[in-house]
Amino acid sequence: MIVVGGGVIGLTTAVVLAERGRRVRVWTREPAEQTTSAVAGALWWPYRIEPEASAGEWALTSLSVYQELAERPGETGVRMVEGVQAGLRLDELGPWAGRVPELRETGEGLRALLPLIDMPVHLGWLRERFLAAGGVMEERSVSDLAEAVESDAVDAVVNCTGLGARDLVPDPAVRPVRGQLVVVENPGITTWFTAAGHGDARTTYFFPQPGGLICGGTADEDEWSLVPDPAVAEEILRRCAEVRPEIAGARVLGHRVGLRPTRHAVRLEREPVSGGRVLVHNYGHGGAGITVAWGCAEDVAQLVGG
Template sequence: MERESSDEVIVVGGGIAGLTTAVVLAESGRRVRVWTREPAERTTSAVAGGLWWPYRIEPEPLVGAWALESLVVYEELADRPEETGVRLVEGVHEGTRLDGLGDWAGRVPGLRTVADGLAARVPVIDMPVHLAWLRERFAKAGGTVEVREVTDLAAVPARAVVNCTGLGARALVPDPGVRPVRGQLVVVENPGITTWYTSVAHSSDTSTYFIPQPDGLLLGGTAEEDAWSLEPDPAIAAGIVARCAAVRPEIAGARVLAHRVGLRPARHAVRLERQALPGGRTLVHNYGHGGAGITVAWGCAREAAGLAGV
């Protein structure tokens, strides 16, 4: 067992929630280490579509505040897209109505009603670039990332531990309320599409969306509850391409570059709270972000840092 450090925080989990929380803690002056079971590029965050928008995450009043706080940060980061991976991109949420959203929506700059839904210019995040940038920013603040598995949160040798393990929290906490919502994507050579598009029925296990990224056009998607398979399903992939091509016919002939699958860490509500550990130590939980870990990352990270004593 390592010796406990009185001023150190250990963040468990190296995806978007863990790295963002670690950055906030380290830049506040704390000594911070990230312990992660796998490198950031192998986490669910790395295969996310990267569009800023609350999706499959509760409770909405809190989510709205976290999302807006994160939006401000991403808007600033969009000034340096090659470095941060963040760009501001126009697009349309077809079938979405302003009166069907919470108060937060009225505070999204430029969000407006159009004939077929809502249009906005919001952050689109190239996740591999952004995760690498976060890791570098964390290192510059004095933090370190270690690939190591945690089997007991209470045994982590730090005065403050922050649990950002996403779906891993199901077994680690344990919290059976954390469940996978499987998302499958197809990446195609972009035929010249510069705007994003979504058409999502929250009660359905399929949706239609495309998001332009530097490495291709991301097509989606699925939201299969309690599905654990990380293997791309060819039939599902064909359906995704067909649905997207029905909106933009030029997608039909686009060359397929890759197939991706990620498991969103869904929960009835985000768990962001402090728990006492023996010996006066603190455990902070920051998980259960569903399909919106990117969208709420900075708002949740700052609240988690506050709970950890910053």
């Protein structure tokens, strides 16, 4: 079996399949640390993802896994951290919200204890867990999914190529939503904060990570540039400092840009291919790939019979 794609969706899917006894190879164009997943702010929350009902179930499955992984934060990169989703109410969310422990309304919005994930650490941990289960990593570029489907001794292929699916499938419904972040020296902030409307192009959030305070952000549809915009970075810090004034004087450590692989709905389905082989698509998770990764991986395992 081949999993194409080495971001958080691909690696998590590969782990689940390998630990169920499947012989799995991951084909990835670049190391996990260079994927879009590596630059994510990485707070668990079903953000900009459809269909809502399925996404809620995938997210809750993943939440259970992250809660367990948070018992070993140094190893897995997962911590449970408290924070506020400003301006949100429970009745604005789907049924999944009622099953999130400690999610409650306050005068500011919704307060919760949620998984916050240090992605470079987590991606490295996923890779090692996959290898320990007997998996094989191969760095190679793929110009057509047929390369994987028609490989010798392959009975199934899982397409976890994210934005790459736009050309590989091809699926023009997959579009980039550009996100820009600024990492600053943490002035002592221990809780996360978000104020992000579902369709807003400008959002305000900050996440305390071990390598600094990650401040954001943007959600620019159909923007492909990976070059940080200094004016946008300045505006991000200004908005964050309106919430926590101490951010204004924090030393800037770096800038990050990622392209969320967005689609009108996640494509998680089995596609018939010739020769009795199985092709399963698992892409289009937008800004919520980390949030739904384990739930989607479980569904993939069912579709491939693993």
